[in-house]
Amino acid sequence: MQKRWNILKVNKSATAALQESLKVNASLCSILVNRGVDSFEKAKDYFRPSLTELHDPYLMKDMQKAVKRITSAIEANEKILVFGDYDVDGTTSVASMYQFICKIYDGSFVEFYIPHRYREGYGISKAGIDYAAENNFALIISLDCGIKSIDLIAYAKTLGIDFIVCDHHLPDDVLPDAVAILNAKQKDCHYPYKELCGCGVGFKLMTALAQYYGIDEAHYFCYLDLVATAIAADIVPMTGENRILAYFGLQQINTNPCAGIKALIQLGGIQKKLSITNVVFVIAPRINAAGRMDDAKKAVQLFIEKNTDRALELAKLLHSDNNERKETDSTITAEALALIDNNIELINRKSTVVYQEHWHKGVIGIVASRLTEKYYRPTIVLTRNGDIVAGSARSVVGYNLYEAVHACREHLLGYGGHFAAAGLSMLPENVTAFADKFEAVVAASIEAHLLVPEIVIDADISFNEINDSLYNIICQMEPFGPENMRPVFVAKNVMDTGNSKIVKELHVRFVIKQHDKTFTGIGFNLADKFSVLETKKPFDLVFTLDENEWNGETNLQLKIIDLKLSSS
Incomplete structure (x- = not known):
């Protein structure tokens, strides 16, 4: 292709000025200028990251409220449930927050909860809230999810359960009725850095709690290996605070990682110093596989495990899930490619929609990404999940996939997502009509150059x-x-x-x-x-x-x- x-x-004048002060290669200086590093001071901060450059967590909207609610829960001996998504960002968030709260509070009053991907779905779940109610939890801290869970958080409130939401996804105009919402993307949040992942937001809450209790920073810096893993896996911008946290987190991964990450490195067969690329392609898939193929709770158990032998046993479970995931994803990708290559109409479309009832729901997002790489056009992979058809969608750079899916909503039961990726569901009898409408929408709206990879x-x-x-x-x-x-x-x-x-x-x-x-x-x-x-x-x-x-x-x-x- x-x-x-x-x-x-190239900004020639800015490049020349930077080269004059740095005395390094002109091509490199032009790259730095294009990345906003256009002075000696900025270059110093860029090449020599420092944890002292992290922002005060109390600059984040509602941080004071969040700390007050957690500290009052601790003083009143209330039970706290740490709740997170089943992906890398969610499980690392939960593992770090759960361990930190157990440091400042009696661990018998603290539990963690990861929803099951297939029984409960993404984000806050009714089953999770019911579990909290049945077990007398008064406070749920949600990580990497919750910003859109308006009805469920309202339901929790009727049961006497408060929520603190730590999220990084784009908020809607209407926000959930939580005690505190920590999300720098809120319109009225003046926190200087907007691109933290869910684990990064959780890290800021831990920082604020440590400051409140006068706890040494070593008690939360020790989770930087988990934060760096989340930053790498969630593909957030490697700028500002994310770059500082990833820089020092990567150092920790290479010198003194938690027993769980150490076990994943061992099973991944990595002998040399890890880069962020190794984290993305070796560590992250094994963590994600737990939620894709089985239950992501064991990913959290791996991260909180202190015993190296037990950590290795847990890591082997994730390793096995990942091998199963690879085999399943490879088989489905081959079947999808055959469906397209043997159908002249599908080959010549501006979009790809493929459907087989037996495909594993846990890997259809990966398959959609692989098909997008191969044919380079907006792609949706569908499978049967009970009585409905569920799908995962991926876009090409520059094309608003969410808007295209939204335009086909008359054929859908539900949908959600963003510019580059989406999830959707429909009745089986609507698959053909949806595929035809999606193709018509994409063909009418996508610019020709966007169908050529850049x-x-x-x-x-x-x-x-x-x-x-x-x-x-x-x-x-x-x-x-x-x-x-x-x-x-x-x-x-x-x-x-x-x-x-x-x-x-x-x-x-x-x-x-x-x-x-x-x-x-x-x-x-x-x-x-x-x-x-x-x-x-x-x-x-x-x-x-x-x-x-x-x-x-x-x-x-x-x-x-x-x-x-x-x-x-």
């Missing part, structure tokens, strides 16, 4: 500028994530040396030169681009910088993303 190359513009390129660079010093500075830009991605470069008028070759029929091992400098590189799944090299003509190359270890030697290599013949 051809891709659009979007080479970001590669955002940070800077134009010459091979002569690439050296160990440049790579070392790039490494100091970590942790990478949204709005602070690993720098992507383009090098123009590159030539093949004649030594490049296809590896395992899928990948390309590059040996290429520009002027008099030669680099090796690896291009995964780029075998179909090998013909560009065979022309013996100059080509342009998009890549990131990486290291290759071989026979005890470490050398810089290019990780090739795309290439095309040079236009000049």
